Amino acid sequence: MSFLEQALEAIRRTKPRNVVFFTGAGVSAESGIPTFRGAGGLWRNFRAEDLATPAAFARDPELVLEWYEWRRGLIRAAEPNAAHQAIARMADAVVVTQNVDGLHARAGSRNVIELHGNIFRERPSGAHMRPDVVWFGEMPYGMDDIFAALREADLFVSIGTSGAVYPAAGFVQAAAANGARTLELNLVPSEGTRWFHEARHGRAGELVPGWVDELLA
Numbered sequence: 001m002s003f004l005e006q007a008l009e010a011i012r013r014t015k016p017r018n019v020v021f022f023t024g025a026g027v028s029a030e031s032g033i034p035t036f037r038g039a040g041g042l043w044r045n046f047r048a049e050d051l052a053t054p055a056a057f058a059r060d061p062e063l064v065l066e067w068y069e070w071r072r073g074l075i076r077a078a079e080p081n082a083a084h085q086a087i088a089r090m091a092d093a094v095v096v097t098q099n100v101d102g103l104h105a106r107a108g109s110r111n112v113i114e115l116h117g118n119i120f121r122e123r124p125s126g127a128h129m130r131p132d133v134v135w136f137g138e139m140p141y142g143m144d145d146i147f148a149a150l151r152e153a154d155l156f157v158s159i160g161t162s163g164a165v166y167p168a169a170g171f172v173q174a175a176a177a178n179g180a181r182t183l184e185l186n187l188v189p190s191e192g193t194r195w196f197h198e199a200r201h202g203r204a205g206e207l208v209p210g211w212v213d214e215l216l217a
């Protein structure tokens with residue numbers, strides 16, 4: 001083993017104290033909840049970008065509300081999968097999720113920050129109630145808490161996200177700049193894969209439990 005490989009191995013063996021999980025739609029895919037982009041997207045011939053905007057809601061609120069009601073039905077019928085459950089075994093970790101499905105909390109994770117809101121909450125918007133989720137052009141939730149967690153993190157693990165949507169896609173660089181080791185666990189390399197120190201590719205339901213076992217061993 002070279003000196004560099006030995007150094008990397010030593011870093012891997014160091015138990016991280018402050019772990020931040022950062023998750024996207026791919027972590028819920030094996031619960032039967034469709035992702036936004038890529039193969040198998042079930043968005044009924046609409047792009048998320050054309051439905052998840054304030055302008056779309058102003059133009060056709062019934063269509064947008066119907067889309068969200070359809071998604072709520074899928075989520076109500078879903079259960080947390082092996083990836084959610086493995087993440088919940090890391091009881092002290094912070095889970096920053098882009099998902100609005102609430103499955104991390106249902107799996108037992110305690111420190112969950114729902115950056116893009118929650119589909120089961122509502123808030124007023126003009127004449128209508130709307131889902132309390134974050135659409136394009138709107139400010140994500142919890143940014144101060146997220147950046148505080150990224151400052152403290154010594155390990156940042158991104159799971160099941162395409163890395164296509166900002167500011168979330170920039171969290172990996174913020175974590176690395178603060179000294180965290182960064183790991184991507186995703187079906188395929190994400191748009192931001194070059195920013196990670198390490199990447200493993202496969203289904204979250206298979207990769208994440210094995211990886212948590214390694215870490216807790």
Ligand code: BJW
Nearest residue numbers: 024025026035036037098136137160161162165166187204
């Ligand atoms: C698996 C798997 C399996 C599948 N196992 N893996 C900088 C540059 C350019 C543009 C911008 C910029 N900054 C901001 C913008 C504008 C915009 C933006 O990012 N646009 C992009 C299109 C470029 N961003 C915004 O408008 C954001 N607000 C904002 O910036 O406010 C101003 C601000 C400035 C400065 C600081 C702070 C704020 C708001 C973005 C809101 C996004 N909203 C949505 C909808 C939420 C509500 C809802 O659910 O309906 O959020 S869009 C949608 O995309 C949703 C997701 O959370 C988000 C990310 O998607 P995600 O989770 O990555 O899913 P996918 O489908 O893209 O990827 C799934 C991945 O899983 C894939 O890689 C698969 O391979 C993988 N996978 N099965 C493991 N089994």
